[in-house]
Amino acid sequence: MLETSARLLRLLSLLQSRPDWSGAELAERLSVTPRTVRNDIARLRALGYGIHSATGTFGGYRLGAGAALPPLLLDDEEAVAVAVGLQAAAAGSVTGIEETSLRALTKLRQLLPSRLRHRLDALRAATVSVGGRQGPTVDPGVLTAIAAAVRDRERLRFDYLSHDGTESVRTVEPHRLVHTGRRWYLLAWDDGRGDWRSFRADRLRLRTPNGPRFTPREPPGGDAVEHVLRGTGSAAWRYQARVRLHASPAEAGERIVPTAGLLTDDGQGGCVLETGGDSLHNLAAFLGTLDLPFTVLDPPELRDLLRILADRYRAAADGPQAP
Structure with missing residues (x-):
């Protein structure tokens, strides 16, 4: 049987690996009784992990969000993927997160075992950034506000500056954010034009509050990336x-x-x-x-x-x- 601390880490890893677990499944994986699982769940909750539980035939446990950010368990490949993502974000197209990304990357690197640090250092040494050819940067607050409106199905209102310098006020049904590698685009149904449009995120200034909720519609073909690439590659x-x-x-x-x-x-x-x-x-x-x-x-x-x-x-x- 695992010691309590090791068992808690193993339990946390299982809860992070998939959305729902029954108490019996967790007990079997950990080679303990369901009572011990319940006690361990209580210990994790005391540490700040939001773990939801339900009783009955289809009951079980689900890891949710806590009041504070608790420790996160990553396997080797996940840790390297996060580190590479932070490294790219440090030189990316979102304004204001470069320093934050570097701080997070430094913390993560200190915790990595030596075998993973060597892999990350080798990748960093072999990689160079293309200076002076980045696209315009975007305020992260704009991206998160757009993403929230997409999630909540709320209309967005914003001032928009087109590529020819024309200013206009738009009301749209946001569908997806698309990142092409250099720029961020919002694909949305434009209420005023009665058609799908792509908007560069760095050229829009959001108005508050958002508009009323809407029933989402799918773009022709259902491919957001195709619509944005067609617009950015030719129509613009x-x-x-x-x-x-x-x-x-x-x-x-x-x-x-x-x-x-x-x-x-x-x-x-x-x-x-x-x-x-x-x-x-x-x-x-x-x-x-x-x-x-x-x-x-x-x-x-x-x-x-x-x-x-x-x-x-x-x-x-x-x-x-x-x-």
Whole structure:
């Protein structure tokens, strides 16, 4: 039989591993009586753990939130995952949590066994951040307020600054927060426009209080990420383009970052890219860097520009002509 302290840690680990446990299951796992389980549950509650219990056929125990943050048990892989997440947050796109993340990472590293510290130090030594290329940062209070409205199904009201500098007041039904790696976006049903819209979180200023509750609706296709990528990859640009890439979606996906546009399988071994740019020349240059054969579906102006560029490049490759 385990000593009391070791048994409490084992009991806590079991409660954290899944939502519900019956007293009989816990007693069997710990090789103790149900009475001992009840006593151990009382000890954990005294330490600040919120453990809910229910009687009857479907009764049991569930670990809930306590009044204070109690110790958390992590296995090796979970501890490394948390440490990596804190390291990324220290250089991430959310304002004001860099120092907090570093403090938490320092505390966690001190508690890690040597074998895990070596893994984390090796990862940190082998990793470099891309300086000067981060996207705009977002106040964490804005993200948590949006997340709460999504959870509670409450309408949001905010002032929004569009990419062309136009200011407007929006009332929306928030659906999801989407993080593309550089920016945070809110996908929501825009009441005023009567359609789905993507909003950059760093460009909105929330108004309080929130609006009334709403019945959630699903975006067409049910894919929040696809809607945001379609908007950020093409609709937000001055020029939009649809291009068929003569390569598999997997091959094309290795060369195109998600924020550059939306890739869809064309069902014929290739894929269609929906993208955009500030100018047709920028679009032509971007497509050239992919190093993949392609056919422009839209717009016709891009096809005309590619013909002009092809003649120009061909003349450059032929060299000076003899007089």
